[in-house]
Amino acid sequence: xxxxxxxEFDGKRYLGGPASDPNVLGWMQGTPPAAERRVTFAGDxxxxxxxxxxxxxxxxxxxxxxxxxxxxxxxxxxGQPSPADAAAIDALPFTDxxxxxxxxxxxxxxxxxDGIVVLxxxxxxxxxxFGALQAHVPHSCFSITKSYACTLAAALVHEGVxxxxxxxxxxxxxxxxTAYANATLRQVMDMQIGVAYSELYSDxxxxxxxxxxxxxxxxxxxxxxxxxxFYEYLQTLRPEGEHGQAFAYKTVNTxxxxxxxxxxxxxxxADMLSQRIWAPLxxxxxxxxxxxxxxxxxxxxxxxxxxxxxxxxxxxxxCDGAWGGRQLLxxxxxxxxxxxxxPAKFAKAGYTLLPGYSYRxxxxxxxxxxxxxxxxxxxxxxxxxxxxxxxxxxxFASHPVAxxxxxDPLTLPALLALGRMLGAA
Amino acid sequence: xxxxxxxEFDGKRYLGGPASDPNVLGWMQGTPPAAERRVTFAGDxxxxxxxxxxxxxxxxxxxxxxxxxxxxxxxxxxGQPSPADAAAIDALPFTDxxxxxxxxxxxxxxxxxDGIVVLxxxxxxxxxxFGALQAHVPHSCFSITKSYACTLAAALVHEGVxxxxxxxxxxxxxxxxTAYANATLRQVMDMQIGVAYSELYSDxxxxxxxxxxxxxxxxxxxxxxxxxxFYEYLQTLRPEGEHGQAFAYKTVNTxxxxxxxxxxxxxxxADMLSQRIWAPLxxxxxxxxxxxxxxxxxxxxxxxxxxxxxxxxxxxxxCDGAWGGRQLLxxxxxxxxxxxxxPAKFAKAGYTLLPGYSYRxxxxxxxxxxxxxxxxxxxxxxxxxxxxxxxxxxxFASHPVAxxxxxDPLTLPALLALGRMLGAA
Numbered sequence: 021x022x023x024x025x026x027x028e029f030d031g032k033r034y035l036g037g038p039a040s041d042p043n044v045l046g047w048m049q050g051t052p053p054a055a056e057r058r059v060t061f062a063g064d065x066x067x068x069x070x071x072x073x074x075x076x077x078x079x080x081x082x083x084x085x086x087x088x089x090x091x092x093x094x095x096x097x098x099g100q101p102s103p104a105d106a107a108a109i110d111a112l113p114f115t116d117x118x119x120x121x122x123x124x125x126x127x128x129x130x131x132x133x134d135g136i137v138v139l140x141x142x143x144x145x146x147x148x149x150f151g152a153l154q155a156h157v158p159h160s161c162f163s164i165t166k167s168y169a170c171t172l173a174a175a176l177v178h179e180g181v182x183x184x185x186x187x188x189x190x191x192x193x194x195x196x197x198t199a200y201a202n203a204t205l206r207q208v209m210d211m212q213i214g215v216a217y218s219e220l221y222s223d224x225x226x227x228x229x230x231x232x233x234x235x236x237x238x239x240x241x242x243x244x245x246x247x248x249x250f251y252e253y254l255q256t257l258r259p260e261g262e263h264g265q266a267f268a269y270k271t272v273n274t275x276x277x278x279x280x281x282x283x284x285x286x287x288x289x290a291d292m293l294s295q296r297i298w299a300p301l302x303x304x305x306x307x308x309x310x311x312x313x314x315x316x317x318x319x320x321x322x323x324x325x326x327x328x329x330x331x332x333x334x335x336x337x338x339c340d341g342a343w344g345g346r347q348l349l350x351x352x353x354x355x356x357x358x359x360x361x362x363p364a365k366f367a368k369a370g371y372t373l374l375p376g377y378s379y380r381x382x383x384x385x386x387x388x389x390x391x392x393x394x395x396x397x398x399x400x401x402x403x404x405x406x407x408x409x410x411x412x413x414x415x416f417a418s419h420p421v422a423x424x425x426x427x428d429p430l431t432l433p434a435l436l437a438l439g440r441m442l443g444a445a
Numbered sequence: 446x447x448x449x450x451x452x453e454f455d456g457k458r459y460l461g462g463p464a465s466d467p468n469v470l471g472w473m474q475g476t477p478p479a480a481e482r483r484v485t486f487a488g489d490x491x492x493x494x495x496x497x498x499x500x501x502x503x504x505x506x507x508x509x510x511x512x513x514x515x516x517x518x519x520x521x522x523x524g525q526p527s528p529a530d531a532a533a534i535d536a537l538p539f540t541d542x543x544x545x546x547x548x549x550x551x552x553x554x555x556x557x558x559d560g561i562v563v564l565x566x567x568x569x570x571x572x573x574x575f576g577a578l579q580a581h582v583p584h585s586c587f588s589i590t591k592s593y594a595c596t597l598a599a600a601l602v603h604e605g606v607x608x609x610x611x612x613x614x615x616x617x618x619x620x621x622x623t624a625y626a627n628a629t630l631r632q633v634m635d636m637q638i639g640v641a642y643s644e645l646y647s648d649x650x651x652x653x654x655x656x657x658x659x660x661x662x663x664x665x666x667x668x669x670x671x672x673x674x675f676y677e678y679l680q681t682l683r684p685e686g687e688h689g690q691a692f693a694y695k696t697v698n699t700x701x702x703x704x705x706x707x708x709x710x711x712x713x714x715a716d717m718l719s720q721r722i723w724a725p726l727x728x729x730x731x732x733x734x735x736x737x738x739x740x741x742x743x744x745x746x747x748x749x750x751x752x753x754x755x756x757x758x759x760x761x762x763x764c765d766g767a768w769g770g771r772q773l774l775x776x777x778x779x780x781x782x783x784x785x786x787x788p789a790k791f792a793k794a795g796y797t798l799l800p801g802y803s804y805r806x807x808x809x810x811x812x813x814x815x816x817x818x819x820x821x822x823x824x825x826x827x828x829x830x831x832x833x834x835x836x837x838x839x840x841f842a843s844h845p846v847a848x849x850x851x852x853d854p855l856t857l858p859a860l861l862a863l864g865r866m867l868g869a870a
Contacts, residue, residue: 061738081740286476314485
């Protein structure tokens with residue numbers, strides 16, 4: 021491996037992937053771990069680098085969680101990678117967005133990969149784990165949670181349980197007087213909401229942190245008097261701009277959507293995921309969701325799953341919602357997601373690394389040559405579904421930089437090259 | 446069912462079993478739950494009645510936890526109860542310790558049972574769930590955790606990894622200068638330690654609450670300056686009386702034992718339980734342990750397990766450590782536990798409802814006609830292993846009173862009657 025020892029992002033240098041391996045650094049080792057090697061909730065460094073390399077495989081040890089039960093069925097088979105397939109992928113050359121030649125296996129380290137699984141035509145052809153992650157251990161999916169949650173919401177719309185043309189207060193009268201008073205459910209689902217709320221992770225004053233503190237996912241300062249839970253926080257949100265004009269990525273939209281789903285169905289997100297996805301897909305491990313102080317699962321980013329189980333969900337999406345002869349999700353819902361939304365509205369959001377993308381039902385739709393669509397989570401979480409290449413890639417990572425823009429210059433060309441290699445095979 | 450609507454303990458009246466069912470009372474129902482029906486960590490009523498009827502099936506939603514992985518093997522078969530067997534047990538008459546005639550099924554309600562499984566000759570002949578508990582949902586085992594942990598410790602002694610004749614500071618130099626400075630590991634394992642520490646749950650000033658706060662399992666008051674984790678707390682313990690003279694039930698002994706086990710083996714309790722018990726037994730659900738603020742699993746009472754999986758552990762003990770043709774625990778270790786310790790030392794502890802008992806390796810040994818030994822946890826948790834009746838009973842409950850003395854007057858005669866009925870069959 022030619023991974024470098026340190027890497028620079030936004031003008032700051034960080035230990036590289038192998039050098040920041042939490043086992044190498046000794047995080048949480050010892051009985052007790054030395055004070056300077058502890059990852060604790062109270063210290064509020066569990067999302068900081070390099071602690072995050074341990075934390076994202078141990079979220080339940082830091083905060084309360086709700087189980088996503090796998091059900092009683094046996095794990096569905098995924099096949100075993102052959103050494104030849106795996107070696108071919110390890111050696112895959114590609115050119116990154118900066119014009120540099122790269123190799124797949126080294127790029128895993130330079131994207132701080134914790135684990136990666138590749139499915140081709142539904143068979144596992146590649147699988148790697150690094151650092152704190154093991155095959156059976158759930159890892160934070162962060163915002164891929166949104167893709168799970170909104171796919172379920174779209175299914176509920178298809179079933180007539182939800183009406184996407186309704187305004188939010190139809191379901192949640194509490195949201196009258198907020199930014200969402202005149203927003204339709206579909207605008208929420210496509211994140212075309214004008215709301216005063218910043219998701220800039222590098223800004224410690226961004227509202228994403230207020231939302232996190234309300235949800236109990238960051239420590240609260242002494243004398244904290246802010247919102248006590250997610251629902252309280254959502255009711256503080258005020259309008260800024262018009263709905264329906266532009267894509268604007270804001271986690272609170274998903275949290276609100278999940279509130280609607282729970283209010284209407286009475287089924288908690290953890291249970292809906294279990295009943296509609298985990299159990300019928302034959303997931304092999306229970307997943308879990310972080311919960312707020314009144315037990316509400318964090319629909320905006322709280323899901324933790326074993327890597328193969330996230331790959332199974334990608335495969336379900338690749339197969340138009342069908343699995344083992346059963347239609348688990350309406351084909352029309354998956355087709356609608358794959359079709360994407362208006363790239364012009366996406367372009368207004370200014371993602372210069374994602375030209376031509378759109379955002380539909382909380383999936384990032386590439387409109388690339390493989391018809392790929394992605395679940396994307398901060399710090400490098402990725403679920404890439406490329407139907408025309410018959411390809412699914414599930415990746416967990418613990419990148420020092422939250423924004424996907426820090427890893428997209430490697431990730432996107434690598435995924436495209438893999439799709440081309442498999443398409444030519 | 447003739448369960449009464451209210452029951453009296455220690456001069457105080459409580460809602461009865463069916464009347465305090467958390468589903469009936471609406472705890473944590475609604476989106477969000479009404480303020481007066483929320484069970485939260487911060488409110489510090491999650492161990493109070495009737496909230497506890499919900500909490501003990503939802504511990505992971507209140508505090509951080511570590512997974513006890515079930516492994517990759519399929520669940521081991523336990524058989525299915527026949528309606529006739531179940532009906533016979535439901536109708537089982539017995540006389541409680543106060544001389545009142547009782548019936549098994551009604552007694553379940555009057556002991557606030559959340560779930561109960563009966564195995565006879567290794568086959569499941571009876572199973573019931575109530576309230577918040579379901580078959581696949583882990584429930585707090587409370588101090589049955591100790592029986593799991595110390596059985597593993599005894600196995601480590603048998604393997605020569607630990608030496609039970611050593612003084613504690615041999616393994617933990619940090620404990621020099623504490624109550625444990627001159628205590629042997631065996632004295633710890635049998636809870637014959639002279640230490641200034643009270644386990645009187647009805648006393649809000651008892652040290653059990655300091656220990657809990659140190660471990661992050663109870664909210665800390667503003668300006669809290671006490672121990673920050675279990676290990677720090679253990680180092681504050683001072684001597685009171687002599688070791689080896691009498692049984693004295695103190696949870697800190699188990700926590701200390703688990704610290705020794707982790708220091709020596711490097712394997713966290715959650716992983717040791719997975720490797721030595723959960724996986725080889727074919728447990729059907731993952732279990733979990735609550736953890737302290739530095740990630741240390743609470744060996745003194747933090748285990749949560751699905752009911753059938755706790756029954757499997759009982760069956761392993763009934764079968765002298767053998768399971769499916771493999772010796773998972775040394776037969777000598779199980780024999781030693783079954784043999785018990787000195788009842789005279791037990792008698793000094795003053796358990797008037799438990800005449801003739803002894804306490805060995807953190808099991809309560811009845812010395813009754815069925816050679817039964819028990820794991821016992823507050824609020825009604827019980828794992829009853831009766832070799833001469835070929836019987837194992839696993840019960841979870843959420844009794845309003847912590848002390849087992851509140852349910853023993855029903856529980857012990859019921860278990861004895863069941864053993865006699867099965868023995869006569």
